[in-house]
Amino acid sequence: MRRTLHLKLVLILVLLIVSLMVVVGAFLMNSVTGYYIKDFYSQTAAAFGQDNADFVRDLQTAREDEADGAAMVKEVLSAYEGVLGVDRRHRNFYVLDGTTGRYLAGSTPEPEGGVSVTPNISKALLGEMGVGSSVTADYMDAAIPIARGDQSYIVYILDNRETARALNTGMFGLIMEALLLGLVISILLSFLLSKTMVRPLQRLTDGIELAARGDFSRKLEVTSSDEIGQLTESFNSMAHQLQTTIADLEREEQKRKDFVANVSHELRTPLTNIKSYAETLGDGVGDLPPEMERKFLGVILNESDRMTHILQDLLTLSRFDSGRSELRLTRFPFSKAVDDTYQAILMDAQNHSHTVTLELSEWLPQVRADRERIMQVMMNIVSNAIKYTPDGGQITISAGMAGEKVWMQVDDNGIGIPESDRDRIFERFYRVDKARSRQSGGTGLGLSIALEIMRQHEGRLFLVDKDGPGLRIRMELPIAGPREEAEHEG
Ligand code: ADP
Secondary structure, X not given: OHHHHHXXXXXXXHHHHHHHHHHHHHHHXXXXXHHHHHHHHHHHHHHOOHHHHXXXXXXXXXXXXXXXXXXXXXXXXXXXXXXXXXXOOOEEEXXXXXXXXXXXXXXXXXXXXXXXXXXXHHHHHOOOOEOOOOOOOOOEEEEEEEEEXXXXXXXXXXXXXXXXXXXXXXXHHHHHHHHHHHHHHHHHHHHHHHHHHHHHHHHHHHHHHHHXXXXXOOOXXXXXXXXXXXXXXXXXXXXXXXXXXXXXXXHHHHHHHHHHHHHHHHHHHHHHHHHHHHHHHHHOOOOOOHHHHHHHHHHHHHHHHHHHHHHHHHHHHXXXXXXXXOOOOEEEEHHHHHHHHHHHHXXXXXXXXXXXXXXXXXXOOEEEEOHHHHHHHHHHHHHHHHHOOOOOOEEEEXXXXXXXXXXXXXXXXXXXXXXXXXXXXXOOOXXXXXXXXXXXXXXXXXXXXXXXXXXXXXXXXEEOOOOOOOOEEEEEEEOOOOOOOOOOOO
């Protein structure tokens, strides 16, 4: 990875430097040439302009006894060489015949083959100023017609652009040097850049490889707030989420395994009992006293009932789990449901010599709920109080209203629940004392079903702390009923 990324970086930087230099170089060289040309013409224009009236007058005014006008013109021009920028090497002036364009005098001797007639000279021969410039030509020139006495001349200034060319060549060399230096710097820089970019990427890759192998323990360090930093942060939160999801799944899986093991165990006990009693009965047909046979048959019936009970509870839970169980919501008076529960268990409570007190608030509203299910919850918690309180106990059922909710609370002074088990009694098949629960026909599913019913109603079922022995359990139900459930009034 490092190599390709580095190569790309080098390529990008090199391309950047080269294109930058080409653009800047072309622009600079073009500007220098342009400036040079412009300067030549503005210099010429200034020389022959209003500001230099003396110069023009000197050129045009012939002396009285003048024998060689061209030599005089040359003399004047020589005096103004500085103004014209004539250096006698790359820029020269010539005095040409105004009618033929022939060389008469100049800052240098006549060039070999004479002064070539340029478009500007042709123009001057016609009596006009020839100051046009051509971009393609490798020279610059200006031809100005002069009338001196009865003679006409052309002052011709020619620049072979050698200065501009030399300047451009020098600049080209400079640009090349800068390019080379830029390339060296960019390659060095690419090493540095690729290091700063590659290192966090490498760390990220290592982290991802670890995560792929299931190791989420290492949280990657976020060293920058740029895109790589954001990527690292996203990866960290993704790894965290994945970790919790996996943990949740594992917990669910463990719960499922426990549940299956519990179900098998719960069903095996009554089945074993049924089998052994049936075998005893079968082996001793005719030999057993009739009351013994009746007793054995009674046990078999009891155990079958128990199995039916467990299976019914399991079916209820499975319907809840799959979401197939819908609430049949109706409106009914809450106090009536509490009272019905009280009446229903009274006989059983009396059998155990319990004192049951009912404390109902004076007025309780109608609630919108599945009456049968709510009654199931109430019956479950009251029967638990009866079951897990030694005979002659005190049981109080109270109910009231708090805000938008109604509540029912059951208090007993029975065996209570040890602190360590309090969180677990709503779990499926969880029983503090298995033998005691089974003896009284408990399956360990009652409270988990009750909790599920309350959850469906958007209510609550929970243990309340209390002083003294026994247990206090409380259910709360929203008066208006659950918000999302479809209503089955009737
Ligand atoms: P079970 O069918 O065994 O009664 P539940 O789900 O109704 O199952 O209750 C779970 C466990 O919670 C019981 O086995 C019991 O150990 C404990 N429990 C429930 N109610 C009481 C109570 N009022 N006093 C003491 N323990 C209780």
